[in-house]
Amino acid sequence: MTERTILNDCCEDWIIQWGGFYRGGAAFSCPECATEWRKGEGPTYERPSDGRSFTRRVRRGPADEFPYLAAVDGQEPIVERCCAKILLTHGPRMPEGSFACPVCATEWSKRTDRLHGLRVPVFSKPGLAEPLTVQPGRTRPFLIALSEYSPPRD
Numbered sequence: 001m002t003e004r005t006i007l008n009d010c011c012e013d014w015i016i017q018w019g020g021f022y023r024g025g026a027a028f029s030c031p032e033c034a035t036e037w038r039k040g041e042g043p044t045y046e047r048p049s050d051g052r053s054f055t056r057r058v059r060r061g062p063a064d065e066f067p068y069l070a071a072v073d074g075q076e077p078i079v080e081r082c083c084a085k086i087l088l089t090h091g092p093r094m095p096e097g098s099f100a101c102p103v104c105a106t107e108w109s110k111r112t113d114r115l116h117g118l119r120v121p122v123f124s125k126p127g128l129a130e131p132l133t134v135q136p137g138r139t140r141p142f143l144i145a146l147s148e149y150s151p152p153r154d
């Protein structure tokens, strides 16, 4: 897994909450990671550094909806935004066993491993080449392949 994600969580959060307020053609940057963006026409956002575009979509449930950004070229992240948000927020405290994402219905299983002397939560789902864990990042935690985990330094 050379590329962690195709879209930083911070950029996705910013665009989902505030992107709709930019006019078409406006340039802006993510306040958290400084990635530059350009608003296209409609709910589309282009990343000039690599020319990739993303568009806002929603997954609808019976009584709620969940917005996310989908890659215009169809190359999606290995973990859905709904699953990533839930696992990062609640995953470490979830009981061991299975968990179904209420938004996209992905079936996850959680266990706890000992890694570098630390107990880390481990999440897997069908089709995932390698299980994931939570890596503390510079500004926020993110999901990473278990083999790429590095213990936090203090």
Ligand SMILES: [Zn+2]
Pocket (backbone or CB within 6 Å): 008, 009, 010, 011, 012, 030, 031, 032, 033, 034, 035
């Ligand atoms: Zn960002």
Ligand SMILES: [Zn+2]
Pocket (backbone or CB within 6 Å): 080, 081, 082, 083, 084, 101, 102, 103, 104, 105, 106
């Ligand atoms: Zn999900």
